[in-house]
Amino acid sequence: MRPTTDDSLLHTLLREATAALEEGQFEEAEATCRRALVLDPRNAEVCLLLGQALREQDRLGEAEGxxxxxxxxxxxxxxxxxxxAGVMCEQLRWDESRRAxxxxLREDPGHPEAAWIRGVLRERRGDNAGAQRDYLRAWRSDPQTFPLPVPLDDETVEQVVGECLVQLHPTLREYLANVPVILEELPSDEQLQHYDPPASPTGLLGYFSGSSLMERSLHDPWSNLPSAIVIFRRNLERFAHDxxxxxxxxxVTLFHEVGHFLGLDEDDLEERGID
Known part of the structure; x- marks a missing residue:
């Protein structure tokens, strides 16, 4: 039986949407998927590609749908x-993410993204051994996308902090001497919800809390203490390949948070290449 014209067009649109996704053309991929859904509103592959395109645009609610x-x-x-599971995790809906x-993994025991996300969720519950098993499973299936976490020890952090301070102006170093750099395992829900929309639980590498230098009183520059730069160990460990x-x-994360201490916002930091 020969395919109908609609079937042929649907397959063409699927190929075009897949290619657009691979090339990072997410809006184009979305538009192509929506054209395909007119032909077959319940096509699972099209809905999957649409979800991926929307997720890449940080439109998490639409991607979930x-x-x-x-x-x-x-x-x-x-x-x-x-x-x-991924969009639920990004929305801090931990239980729903775990179920998905x-x-x-029930449908595909070797699925790398599902294993990695479950590892992230286990880590948040303090099950580090279980998380490592899931990260290993993800790495075995897709080592390029999901590298094994690279350990970050306290000594390395202290060394890099010292190197970064040396590169700063002496006056700024004097101010930063009163701003501790704190190493925490993971961002808390409260820290993630400080942003609107909430920050990515896996993508937030550092956090500045307190008043920026610009906000401090000229007469009493430390009246708004405490301020701190927080570095999230587990997220950094998962980020790197080596x-x-x-x-x-x-x-980069340290300089980024120092930028916030100076009163720079995300756009300012991106403009300076510290994003």
């Missing part, structure tokens, strides 16, 4: 369950 449509049409589609990740990249990212 697309992933749900995909698993409604294809309950065995592990990629869609994993995508759903477990379902993805120790060199880990140290580089730690350095």
């Amino acid at each position: 697309a992933y749900r449509a995909a698993v409604l049409s294809r309950p065995d589609l592990a990629d869609a369950w994993a995508g759903l 990740a477990n379902r993805a 120790h060199e990249q880990l140290v580089d990212e730690l350095r």
Whole structure:
């Protein structure tokens, strides 16, 4: 039986949407998926691709809807369950994320993203041994995308902090001497919810708390204490492929938070290449 014109067009649109996603053309991928859904509103593959395109644009609520449509049409589609787990995690909906990740792994025990997300969730619950097992599972399936965490010890942090301070103006070093650099394992829910929308639980590498230098009183510059720069060890460990990249990212993160101490916002930091 020969395919209909609509079937041929649908397959063409699927290929185009996939190519656009791979090339980072997320808006184009979204538009192509929406054209495909006119032809087949319940097509699970199209809904999956749409979810991925929306997720890349940080439109998490819409991505969730697309992933749900995909698993409604294809309950065995592990990629869609994993995508759903990812957007739930980004929205700090931990229990829902865990259930979706477990379902993805039930459908595909080697699914790398689902294993990685479950590892992140286990880490937040303090189950570090279980998290390491899941990270190992993800790495075995896709080592390029999901490298094993690179350990970050206190001595490395102290060394990099010292190196960063040396590069700053002496006056700024004097101010920063009163701002501790604190190493924490993971960002708390409260720290994530400080941002609107909430910060990514896996992407937040550092955090500045307190008043910036610009906000301090000219007569009593320390009246608004305490201020602190917080570095999140586990997120940095997961970010890097090797120790060199880990140290580089730690350095960038420290300068980023020093920028916030100076009163620079995210746009200012991006303009200066410290993002």
